[in-house]
Amino acid sequence: MAVVAARATQLPIYSSFAKEGNLSDLFAKGEAISTVFNVLGIGLGIQLVSTVCSSMQGKDAGNVKVGRDLHKALKPSKLHQLKERFPEEKFLLNWGTKWTDMVLEHNATGEDALRCWLLAAYAANMDKFVHDPNFSVLQEAYERMNSVISPLVGEL
16 A cells, blocks of 8 residues: 555656656656665565574574474474374474474465464463363364464454
């Protein structure tokens, strides 16, 4: 919406600054400046995201640990159980007694990470899960997460 508003008001603003037919020159310079700031904004965004992600890797984020090595976070038998139960997902969650390990595949997107956080939050809020961490509770939390993720991502 911001792009549409900017494009709609761009020509009248440039026209007000134009002197003796130099509108095309003004327009070209304005586009060049716009492109420079778009590239700078993208670069700063990438730097910010990479800084935040690298500071989160392997560190405790509440009771969820993010970025631990797969072999430290999951036993092979548990890995196969989770992959069979949720084959489409690009994340794995493993509940321990002290924390929950969250492991993302290399090609996971931001939406995959959000899905994983929501699943961990729903499962943690289920009282019975704390006392008996079984797949039926995880499945119930998974269904709740799937019911809210589409509207949430749509709003973002």
